[in-house]
Amino acid sequence: MSEIHDKHIRGDFTVRASSPGQVVLETKALAKDFGGLHAVIDFNLTLKYKELVGLIGPNGAGKTTIFNLLTGVYPPTEGSITLYGESLLGRKSHEIISKGIARTFQNIRLFKELSVLDNVKAAFHFRARASLLDSVLRVRKFREEEAQIEEKTTELLSIFDLESRKGQISKNLPYGEQRKLEIARALATEPGLLLLDEPAAGMNPSETAHLMELIKWIRDRFSLTILLIEHDMQVVMGICERIIVLDYGKTIASGTPSEVRKNPLVIEAYLGEQARRAED
Amino acid sequence: MSFFDILNFDFLSLHLAFIGIFIMLALSLNLINGFSGMFSLGHHGFWAVGAYAAGVFILYCNFLPGPLMFILSLIVGASVAGLFGLGVGLPCLRLAGDYLAIATLGFGEIVRIIFQNLQTDKIHGPLGFEIPALLVPRTAETIVARSLIYLALIWTFVILTILIIRNIVKSSHGRAILALRDDEVAAELVGIDTTRYKVLVFVIGAGLAGLAGALFVNFKTDTNPEDFLLMKGIVILLYVVLGGMGSISGTIMAVIVLYSAEQSLKLQLFGWLGEDIGRLAARWWQVIFPLILIILMLSRPQGIMGKKEITQLPLFRKLTALLRSKQTAPEAKQ
Numbered sequence: 186m187s188e189i190h191d192k193h194i195r196g197d198f199t200v201r202a203s204s205p206g207q208v209v210l211e212t213k214a215l216a217k218d219f220g221g222l223h224a225v226i227d228f229n230l231t232l233k234y235k236e237l238v239g240l241i242g243p244n245g246a247g248k249t250t251i252f253n254l255l256t257g258v259y260p261p262t263e264g265s266i267t268l269y270g271e272s273l274l275g276r277k278s279h280e281i282i283s284k285g286i287a288r289t290f291q292n293i294r295l296f297k298e299l300s301v302l303d304n305v306k307a308a309f310h311f312r313a314r315a316s317l318l319d320s321v322l323r324v325r326k327f328r329e330e331e332a333q334i335e336e337k338t339t340e341l342l343s344i345f346d347l348e349s350r351k352g353q354i355s356k357n358l359p360y361g362e363q364r365k366l367e368i369a370r371a372l373a374t375e376p377g378l379l380l381l382d383e384p385a386a387g388m389n390p391s392e393t394a395h396l397m398e399l400i401k402w403i404r405d406r407f408s409l410t411i412l413l414i415e416h417d418m419q420v421v422m423g424i425c426e427r428i429i430v431l432d433y434g435k436t437i438a439s440g441t442p443s444e445v446r447k448n449p450l451v452i453e454a455y456l457g458e459q460a461r462r463a464e465d
Numbered sequence: 466m467s468f469f470d471i472l473n474f475d476f477l478s479l480h481l482a483f484i485g486i487f488i489m490l491a492l493s494l495n496l497i498n499g500f501s502g503m504f505s506l507g508h509h510g511f512w513a514v515g516a517y518a519a520g521v522f523i524l525y526c527n528f529l530p531g532p533l534m535f536i537l538s539l540i541v542g543a544s545v546a547g548l549f550g551l552g553v554g555l556p557c558l559r560l561a562g563d564y565l566a567i568a569t570l571g572f573g574e575i576v577r578i579i580f581q582n583l584q585t586d587k588i589h590g591p592l593g594f595e596i597p598a599l600l601v602p603r604t605a606e607t608i609v610a611r612s613l614i615y616l617a618l619i620w621t622f623v624i625l626t627i628l629i630i631r632n633i634v635k636s637s638h639g640r641a642i643l644a645l646r647d648d649e650v651a652a653e654l655v656g657i658d659t660t661r662y663k664v665l666v667f668v669i670g671a672g673l674a675g676l677a678g679a680l681f682v683n684f685k686t687d688t689n690p691e692d693f694l695l696m697k698g699i700v701i702l703l704y705v706v707l708g709g710m711g712s713i714s715g716t717i718m719a720v721i722v723l724y725s726a727e728q729s730l731k732l733q734l735f736g737w738l739g740e741d742i743g744r745l746a747a748r749w750w751q752v753i754f755p756l757i758l759i760i761l762m763l764s765r766p767q768g769i770m771g772k773k774e775i776t777q778l779p780l781f782r783k784l785t786a787l788l789r790s791k792q793t794a795p796e797a798k799q
Contacts, residue, residue, distance in 0.1 A: 256654055282656035296647035298772060299640075306637070307644040311656035313637035317665070320636035321629050327636065334637065374656050 207234045208270075209378050209410045210255070210286075215264035217250055217434075224250045226434040228264070230412075232378065237404055237411045239425035241418075243454055246431040248414045249291055252380050256288055257281045268378070283311050287376035289367045291383045291414070297356035301347055301366055304355050305338045308373035338373065344406075345369045345399075361392045365399075372407060379403075381413045385420050393417060397424050422446070430454065478612035482684055484724050485619040486677050489626045491704035491716045493673035496630055498702070499710035500639070501666040502646030504562060507553070507569030509698030510576040511546045511671040515678025516688055517580055518545035523596045523683075524587045531599040538599070539679045546675020547668050549576075554667030558660060573698050581690040593689025596682065603686065615684050622680060626673055631713055633669070642666060646711075707761055708768050715770025722769075727754055 208231055215228040225247040232238060240248050254261050257278040266273045273281055296304050313334065315327040342348045345365045350358060355366060364384060371379060384400065385393045397420055404411055415421045421428060422442040430438040430445060432454040438445050445451055494508045519542035527534060557568045581591050588594040601611040633639050644652040645659050653659050682688050700723075708719030728734070730750035733743035746753060761769075775781055 258650070258654075277658075278653040279656050279658045282654060288654060290651070294648050294651040296644045296651065298647050299643055303640055303643070307640045307652070307657065308655035310637050310641045310644075311658075315637065317633065317636075317638055320638055321632045323632060330637070370655060 205234055208232070209234055209236075209268065210412075211265075211267045212255075213265045215251070215254060215266065216262050217247075217254055217259070218262045223434050225254065225261075228431075228434075228436060230429065232410050232412060235404065235408060235410055237401070237424060237426050238413065239421040239428040240412060240414045240431065241416075241421055241428060242431035245433075247434040248431055249382060250434075251431075252288060252382055252414065255281075255380065256286060279311065282374055282376075285375075285377040286380065287371035287374045287378070288380035289364075289371050289382055289384060291386065293360075293363050293367055295355045295363060295367060295370070297354075299355060300351065301342065301353055301355050301358065302335075302338055302351040304366060305341055305370050305373045306334055308370045309334045309337060311374070341369050341373055344403075360387055364388070364396075368399075368403070372403065376409065378410045378412065381411060381415075383414055383416060385415060385417045393420060396420070400424060474609065475612070478616055480724075480728060481616055482612075482619050484721060485616075485623045486681050486684075487701065487704065487724055488623050488717055488720045489677035489680075490674055490701045491708070491720050492626050492630055492713060493670045493677070494701050495705045495708070495710065495713070495716050496633070496642075496673075497666055497670040498705055499712070499716075500630075500634055500646065501642045501663065503663065503666070504566045505569040505667075505670070506566045506698060506702065507571070507573035507576075508670075508674055508701050509693045509695065510569075510573030511549060511674035512678045512681070512697075512701075513573075513576050513580060513690070513693035514549050514671075515542035515546040515675025516682040516693070517583075517678075518542045518675065519679035520594055520596055520682050520688065521588070523599065524594060527597065535599040535683060538683060539676060542679025542682075543672045543676040546678065547672030549675075550668040550671025551664065553671070554664040557667075558663050570695070570698075573693075573695060577690050577693050577695075580693075591690060593687060593692075595687040598686050599683060619680055619684065622676065626676075627713060627717075629673070634713075638662075638665075643711075703758060706768060707758065709770035709772060710768060711772040712768065712770035712774055714775035715768055715773075718769055718775075723758075726757060730754060 210230065210232040212228055212230045215225060215230075216223070217225040228247075228251060230238075240251065242248055253259055255266060255273075257273065257276050257280070260274070268281075268284055268286065271284070273284070276284075296307060299307070313330055315324075315330045319327040339348060339351070342351055345368070347362060347366060347369065350362065355363065358366060364387075368381070368384065381400070385396055388396060400411065400413070401424055403409060413421070413425065425442060428439065428442055428445045429436060430448070430451050432450075437450045437454060438448040440448070490508060490512055493511075494505065497503050497505045497508075519538040522541040523534060523538050529537070553569065553572050557565055560568055580593075584590050598611070601607050601614055603611060634642070641652065641657045641662050644655070644657055645662055649659055681692075704719045704723060705716055707723065708717070709715030727750070730746050730753055733747040
């Protein structure tokens with residue numbers, strides 16, 4: 186299974202980074218202002234091959250903004266982003282995805298009216314080489330490619346236990362399966378770097394535990410580097426090798442889970458928020 | 466006109482040809498409004514551009530034998546309309562929803578008004594123009610043959626349009642278009658060049674409408690700006706909405722049913738219920754027809770077929786299964 190899988194899913198994938206210690210993503214002095222609001226200030230991040238890094242911080246700390254900057258949803262005000270040494274500034278989102286970043290969304294964004302199968306198939310689109318004319322005329326190139334996409338998709342779905350659901354309209358799936366489908370769809374773009382935005386949001390403890398295993402497992406299976414936003418401290422502390430803490434757009438701490446846990450600035454940011462909440 | 470006049474050949478061929486042309490128009494609009502989720506109100510504009518481009522080409526470049534001119538005029542009509550689709554699509558991409566609808570509505574009206582004021586030696590503004598019959602001359606002896614040839618041609622193009630749209634939708638490109646409809650941000654973030662596909666959809670939709678325009682003008686041999694009123698654009702949109710946004714078979718059904726209903730009311734075909742009723746229906750058709758539309762929209766807001774195709778209905782599946790089992794049964798006995 187593993188060999189077949191590797192051959193098909195990773196078959197035409199140019200290996201972008203393969204040795205530990207190789208830098209996948211680097212941001213320098215990244216900043217984003219919305220009008221007068223400094224959403225992200227001087228954000229520096231270096232992600233190495235197969236690292237699993239957590240990004241945490243109170244609400245509004247700028248975590249999702251960083252994901253949006255990395256995937257080109259909006260341009261940074263300042264700073265640089267490089268993926269495998271190549272600058273991503275000025276690139277459109279779909280180009281960045283084709284270079285090897287994939288992401289999921291805090292509020293799940295599936296193609297709601299499409300089937301589970303087509304949701305994943307849509308993510309293979311940018312690798313498809315059959316032209317519009319090939320598709321209209323149904324030439325052999327098109328048919329072979331469709332068969333290949335179908336096969337790859339089915340394999341991905343079976344990894345996520347979604348194969349039996351493949352004909353269903355995606356909006357009808359239960360919440361946990363929608364999250365899994367979104368990850369499967371992200372993996373279909375064959376990324377080197379996966380950005381997960383609160384993957385455990387809305388999951389119950391047993392689903393969360395399963396998810397943690399799954400994240401670690403796909404990291405190894407697909408040789409991924411993963412950057413993860415999460416509010417569930419159990420998840421972050423449990424699987425991340427390194428954690429970065431944001432507050433009001435600034436990086437206030439970074440290090441291993443145990444280092445971060447003891448950091449007084451982090452405690453203040455979180456306790457401060459809890460104290461404010463208590464007052465409300 | 467009485468009910469049995471339907472069986473008149475001229476009457477039937479004329480309306481079957483128009484139904485074919487409206488199916489092409491409605492399907493190409495469904496590609497834009499139904500499958501890709503944009504909203505165009507200017508489809509009559511692309512239709513008019515196709516008709517006028519084909520007409521101008523025939524009027525001013527008629528040096529080749531008829532059949533060749535006919536084919537070339539179709540190509541000219543489709544490509545010029547496609548270019549207009551590109552011209553409208555590119556700047557309008559920054560717009561979405563209502564704003565896109567208004568911009569395309571403006572386009573349709575500008576086109577019509579330009580044609581209304583177009584005066585040359587062969588095109589006469591509001592009176593339009595007349596082209597020579599290319600394939601078969603329009604004489605009393607050839608009229609039946611001509612109608613049959615055009616019916617065959619128009620319906621061949623209807624089938625081609627159906628196949629083109631179906632094959633696009635059921636391909637990687639089609640999935641990109643459908644993904645774009647469901648969630649533009651997510652589509653972009655799984656690597657789909659959403660801008661490119663929006664323009665592409667506009668160009669294909671406009672090109673097919675232009676092809677319908679070129680067929681229309683060749684069939685009628687004369688046309689004028691009144692043929693492309695905004696109301697025609699709205700009727701095409703109605704076919705799409707009532708058939709089901711994103712359903713090919715639904716669109717075809719809607720054109721056939723609604724076109725027939727409209728014409729039956731207009732032409733007093735309900736005269737068989739009594740002459741007075743027929744006349745009354747004809748006088749009140751502009752009230753009765755919209756009422757039918759309102760009732761349809763209230764009872765089935767997703768259109769006749771929704772997003773489904775006829776092949777996906779349980780009844781259809783049972784029927785094909787039944788047919789298949791009957792076909793294989795004798796073999797099984799042997």
